[in-house]
Amino acid sequence: MHYLLFYEFVPDYLQRRGQYRDEHLRLAWAAQERGELVLAGAFADPADGAALLFECASAEVPLRFAESDPYVLNGLVSRHFVRLWTTVIGKDAATPVSPGS
Numbered sequence: 005m006h007y008l009l010f011y012e013f014v015p016d017y018l019q020r021r022g023q024y025r026d027e028h029l030r031l032a033w034a035a036q037e038r039g040e041l042v043l044a045g046a047f048a049d050p051a052d053g054a055a056l057l058f059e060c061a062s063a064e065v066p067l068r069f070a071e072s073d074p075y076v077l078n079g080l081v082s083r084h085f086v087r088l089w090t091t092v093i094g095k096d097a098a099t100p101v102s103p104g105s
Contacts, residue, residue, distance in 0.1 A: 009066040
């Protein structure tokens with residue numbers, strides 16, 4: 005199944021992220037190496053949030069990620085939430101649906 009973890013950043017996120025960025029990236033690359041995190045990145049223009057795509061069995065995986073993320077722990081993320089994403093199109097879709105099915 006696919007889950008999206010959304011982050012909403014505080015207004016001064018770009019100014020404050022530097023001291024936490026390496027630790028955040030290590031956490032994210034470790035999740036990617038475990039096969040949990042598929043894609044992740046911040047929104048641009050404005051850099052007011054981020055989306056992280058997880059492929060895993062439950063929402064607990066992205067929630068645990070957020071709870072250990074230095075961006076969340078140090079107040080750079082004002083709000084985070086997870087949504088189940090029903091993927092139906094594409095080679096990696098969890099529940100593929102074709103026309104006429």
